[in-house]
Amino acid sequence: MIKKQLWYCCLLLLCSLLSCNSDTEEEQPAPDPTDPVAPPVITAAQDKALLDEVQESTFRYFWDFAHPASGMARERSSSGDVVTSGGTGFGVQAVIVGVHRGWVTRAEAVERLNKLTDFLARADRFHGVWPHWLHGNTGATIPFSTKDNGGDLVETSFLMNGLLTARAYFNGAGAEAELRQKITQLWETVEWDWYASRGDGKLYWHWSPNYGWEMNMPIQGWNEALITYVLAASSPTHPIDADVYQNTWVSANFGAAQNYVGYTLKMGPAYGGPLFFAHYSFLSLDPRQLEDNYTNYWQHNLNHTMANRSYSLSIAPQNYGYTESFWGLTASDDPDGYDAHSPTNDNGTVAPTAALGSFPYTPYYSMQVLRNMYKGLRSRMVGNYGLKDALNKPRNWTASDHLAIDQGPIVVMIENYRSGLLWGLFTDLPEVQVGLAKLGFRKPVYETGFPLVTPDIRTGQVDLLRHPDQDNYLIDVATKEAGAYTLKLLQDNGTEVTTLWNSESKGVDLEQVALGQELEAGKYKLVLSSAALTKEVNVYLH
Helix, strand or coil: CHHHHHHHHHHHHHHHHHCCCHHHHCCCCCCCCCCCCCCCCCCHHHHHHHHHHHHHHHHHHHHCCCCCCCCCCECECCCCCEEEHHHHHHHHHHHHHHHHHCCCCHHHHHHHHHHHHHHHHHCCCECCECCCEEECCCCCEECCCCCCCCEEHHHHHHHHHHHHHHHHHCCCCCHHHHHHHHHHHHHHCCCHHHHHCCCCCCCECEEECCCECCCCCECCCCCCCHHHHHHHHHCCCCCCCHHHHHHHCCCCCCCCCEEECCEEECCCCHHHCCHHHHCHHHCCCCHHHCECCCCEHHHHHHHHHHHHHHHHHHCCCHHHCCECCECCCCEEEECCEEEECECCECCCEECHHHHHCCCCCCHHHHHHHHHHHHCCCHHHHEECCEECCCEECCCCEECCCCEHHHHHHHHHHHHHHHCCHHHHHHCCCHHHHHHHHHCCCECCCCCCECCCCCCCCCCCCEEECCECCCCECEEEEEECCCEEEEEEEEECCCCEEEEEEEEEEECCEEEEEECCCCCCCEEEEEEEECCCCEEEEEEEEC
């Protein structure tokens, strides 16, 4: 008996020594509740508090650190008077989240945004289009590069996207009505069609009064700029034709299925490219509502995220230190400067915005990263305004700055996971619906089953996070044909746990179903059946 106790003590000591290694400080797999030395189970309340912390601290970048004269977002935490048009658009949406969460008052936010829109009205514009960078005091253009000293249509679309979302949110009288009028004036004076006036039927990213079209960058897909086409097609005053979208954006591989680490993508570069492609255009454009002849945009963004994660866990060099709680390749600072990291351009740099901006697509996997960043890696990664921009383990390097374009998706996409707030404000705007229809987008009719989740290719199961705000497990269930459906939750061994639908009449619908607050963590199976078919999915409740 003494020998057994001594052996057990030695084992615990060994585990303790191993835990000193920075890699083992990371989030561990779900504990076995029967293990007497298992760590405490993480509760929904703890996850809620963590989401509140990261959202509010990151929001403060756009509120406390905004340029005092203009209210614009600084390019990065070391950029002084250099403010960014696109990052400001992300920041406007973060301010909406700040009001929604009670971190600032509605009146404070409206005052700030009225100051911002006044500044934008007098700042440099080029056929209604703002430059990438401005001086935060004067509104004068700061060149992004030698010939990029004029209008930047993509950055302007990020800015205008944020402002239109604010116009939808601040729907009251007085100062809110004044704000809406200012935003409408800015919106209607953006000359989207000018940037398609070169005579070749294409839409261009830049125009300069000094260099004309010399930047010579057609806005070709797939990348972060889908929102540019949506707004350009939606403009009530200066719209582009649908032919411009087809001539410029649509590339040869649109609609052509390619498999990466077990996940199918129907457009874009290998592995989908850097993860910001799945974020920037979708901060308030709801991908669940978007489908066209090429792809379903929710499925594309979800598979893009899963391929990025799966590459990191299965293929990337082991010395990069990627784990289930340390992954995410996107554009960020790195030890050599700044780069757009992806599975085809990987040097071991992980940016928190990659996984955290993917919260709506992969909430459990994103939460694993968030817990690790705020616990095991907190001393290295948490700065004045939330998480620092990036970490490269093999080179023992941590970014010193926060970047506006990486901060924004953290606040906004976590909110879309939690409440759908931004998606609900922008996507259904009448102008936007007109533009989407013009470009050939439609609302999907999802196949019967569980279309908004994708199993981990390595385990064959879907990992569900208990929703922090509802303290319940949620999953979307689709019924493509009207009829009577039964939905059952079974234990892994086939024993029935509960019947959620018992021959219930359903129409053509996508319904979010709560599985139950009292369920214990573990493996289960969801079975959806009707007279015509049966669909099932393996789930692990965490």
